[in-house]
Amino acid sequence: MLFSSARPSGDELEETVNTYSEALFRLCFTMLGCRADAEDAVSDCIVRYIERSPQFRDAEHKKAWLFRVASNICRDRLRERARHKLIALDDISELCASSEEGRALELLLGLNEKYREVIHLHYIVGYSTAEIAAIMHISPAAVRKRLQYAREQLKNEYRKESEE
Amino acid sequence: MNFDTLASATAHLTLSPEARARILERGRAQINKRAAANAASVRIGRTAVLAVVLAMLISVTACATSGKLGSWNSFSFFTDKISRSLPSDACIERRLGYLPELTEDFSNGFSLIGGSFIHNSFTGEAGEILEKFMGIQLEYERDGERLNLFANLYKTRFEPRGETAAIIGEIELRYHSYTGKFVPLGYELTAQDKAAEKSGEVIFSYGTDEVELHRIQSVCWEKGGVSYCLMQTDSSLSREELINMAQELLNQY
Numbered sequence: 001m002l003f004s005s006a007r008p009s010g011d012e013l014e015e016t017v018n019t020y021s022e023a024l025f026r027l028c029f030t031m032l033g034c035r036a037d038a039e040d041a042v043s044d045c046i047v048r049y050i051e052r053s054p055q056f057r058d059a060e061h062k063k064a065w066l067f068r069v070a071s072n073i074c075r076d077r078l079r080e081r082a083r084h085k086l087i088a089l090d091d092i093s094e095l096c097a098s099s100e101e102g103r104a105l106e107l108l109l110g111l112n113e114k115y116r117e118v119i120h121l122h123y124i125v126g127y128s129t130a131e132i133a134a135i136m137h138i139s140p141a142a143v144r145k146r147l148q149y150a151r152e153q154l155k156n157e158y159r160k161e162s163e164e
Numbered sequence: 165m166n167f168d169t170l171a172s173a174t175a176h177l178t179l180s181p182e183a184r185a186r187i188l189e190r191g192r193a194q195i196n197k198r199a200a201a202n203a204a205s206v207r208i209g210r211t212a213v214l215a216v217v218l219a220m221l222i223s224v225t226a227c228a229t230s231g232k233l234g235s236w237n238s239f240s241f242f243t244d245k246i247s248r249s250l251p252s253d254a255c256i257e258r259r260l261g262y263l264p265e266l267t268e269d270f271s272n273g274f275s276l277i278g279g280s281f282i283h284n285s286f287t288g289e290a291g292e293i294l295e296k297f298m299g300i301q302l303e304y305e306r307d308g309e310r311l312n313l314f315a316n317l318y319k320t321r322f323e324p325r326g327e328t329a330a331i332i333g334e335i336e337l338r339y340h341s342y343t344g345k346f347v348p349l350g351y352e353l354t355a356q357d358k359a360a361e362k363s364g365e366v367i368f369s370y371g372t373d374e375v376e377l378h379r380i381q382s383v384c385w386e387k388g389g390v391s392y393c394l395m396q397t398d399s400s401l402s403r404e405e406l407i408n409m410a411q412e413l414l415n416q417y
Binding site for chain 2: 008009010013014017021022025026029030039042043046047050051096100101102104105108119120123124
C-alpha cells in the first residue's frame, strides 16, 4: 500500500530519464567503474523511482533523491561483487578523450567507494558538503573529512605516478 | 590533481541511445506492472482502501526520527482475523505486545462485526524499513452502516492532520475529513483535480472501473503512546456523533 498515490506517467518517466539519466550514469560509473553495471544501476534507480513514487518538493529534492537511491544501489552492487569476487572494470583509456583525463579518472576509480562518491558529488555534480551530507545521511563533518582524505589520497597517488 | 580534468573526463561518459531506450522501456514496463498491481489492490476490497485512508491521516512532512516517510505497508494473515467478539486481553497483548483500549459496542448502536491484527511497517523514501509494528483494526456496524477503529503503536513521530475537535483531560481529539477519489487506470487528472490533490482536499487512488468519490472522516487521538483512529467512509454520522463515540471509548477506561 503506497503512502503517495502520485504515480509517474509515461511522460514523467521520459522527462526523468532525459533530465537525470546522464548524471546518474556518471555517478554510477564513478562508483562501479564499469559501463554495463552503471547502466543497470541507473535502470534499477528509475524502476525504484516508479515503485516508490515519492512526492518531491522541487526538482532539487528529486535530483537528490535519485542520487541517494543510485548510490545505495551501487553500494549494494559493490557488496555483491565483494561477496562473489567479481570485478570487471572497463578500460578507462577507451572512454576518455586524452591520457590526462584517463589518468585522472583512473586515480579516482582507485579510491575507496565512499571517497569516490563524495569527490563525484562535490567536484563533478557541484553539491555543497551540507547537501552531500543530506544525500548520504552522514554529518557534514564526516563529508568534509572524507573529502579531505580523498584529496590527500589523490594527491599522493598523482605524485607517485609523476615520480615514476 | 586538477578536478577540472576529472570533470571533463566524466563529461565524456554518456549513456548510449540504446542504453537510454532500454532504461525507458524497463521503466514503462514497471509503470504497467504497477498499474496492474494498483488495480488489484483496489479490487482486493475494503481493507486495502481503508489502509490507504488511514495512512492519509498522518502528515508526510514530519518524520522526526529518520527522514521522510515513503510508504505505510500493511498486511494480515487469515489467522489474524477477529470475529464478532474481542479476543481476551491476554490474547490481544500477546499478539500486539501492548493492550489498547477497545470496545465491542457503542451506545449509538454500532456493534463489532469483525477485524484483524495488522502487521505494519513504515518505509523511507528509498524503500528502507524505518519501523515495523503491530496494530489492530476493528469494524463496527449499525443498520448496514460501517465504521472502523484502528489502534497502532509506533515510535516514528508524525504531525497529525486535522483540527482539534475536543480535549479530554490531556488527550486531544483531532477531526479530519477529505474526499477520496478512486479513478480508472490511465485517468488523466484535470487542472481542478491537480489543484484539489495539491491542497490535500482530494486523495487519488487508481484501479477502479469508474470514477468513485468517497467522503472520509476520522477522529484520532493518542493515549499511552497508542494511536487510535475512528474512521468512517461515506458517512451519515455527523462530526459531533463521531467525536462523541471517541469520547465514549475514552470514558470507558
